[in-house]
Amino acid sequence: MPTTRVLAASAVSAAAVAALGLAAPVAVARDGMGARPSNIVVLPSVIARGGQITVTVDGCPGGGFMTSPAFGQANLTPINGANQTAKGRATINDNARPGTYDITVNCSGRTLTRPAAFTVIGGVRGGLGGSVGTGATPTDMAIGGGLVAAAVVGGGLFWMRRRAERRI
Numbered sequence: 001m002p003t004t005r006v007l008a009a010s011a012v013s014a015a016a017v018a019a020l021g022l023a024a025p026v027a028v029a030r031d032g033m034g035a036r037p038s039n040i041v042v043l044p045s046v047i048a049r050g051g052q053i054t055v056t057v058d059g060c061p062g063g064g065f066m067t068s069p070a071f072g073q074a075n076l077t078p079i080n081g082a083n084q085t086a087k088g089r090a091t092i093n094d095n096a097r098p099g100t101y102d103i104t105v106n107c108s109g110r111t112l113t114r115p116a117a118f119t120v121i122g123g124v125r126g127g128l129g130g131s132v133g134t135g136a137t138p139t140d141m142a143i144g145g146g147l148v149a150a151a152v153v154g155g156g157l158f159w160m161r162r163r164a165e166r167r168i
Helices: 002-031 138-167
Strands: 038-043 046-048 052-058 064-068 072-078 086-091 099-107 110-121
Touching: 038 099, 038 110, 052 064, 052 072, 052 099, 064 086
Parallel strands: 046 110
Antiparallel strands: 038 052, 052 086, 064 072, 064 099, 072 086, 099 110
C-alpha cells in the first residue's frame, strides 16, 4: 500500500509542476517580461519623402515605439494575433535624404534594430516636364521656323488653288 500512495503523490506533484510550467510563460508574456521583438516588416519598402510607412513587429505584446533617422519616434500598438504583433505608422520627414534607413523598435525595454529596413527616394521634379533648360535651343528654333514656313507655303497654295476653281 505505501507504494501506491507514493505513486499517487508523485503523479499529483508532476501534474502540479506541469500546470505551473505551462502557466508561467503566459504570466510572463502578459507582464511584458516575455517581450522579444522579432520580424520587423516595413511596407512599402521604398517610399518618397512625406510618405507614410506601416511597420509590424512580432513578439511585442504590450506595444512600444519605433525610431529612425527618417521619421523620429512613432508608437507601436498591440494587435490581436498569434505572434503577439504590434503595428505602427510613421510619416517620412520632408527633409529626409535619399538612401536606406534602419528602424529600431523598443518593446517593454527590449530593442531590436533592422538595418536597411526601407529606402527613401528623392522628390520628383514637377512642372516643365522634367526639363532643366531655360529656353529654346537653336535646333528648336530651326525646326519651329521650318514648320511655320511649310504652313505658310501650304496655306498659300491651297488658297491659290481654291481661287482658280472659282473662275471656271
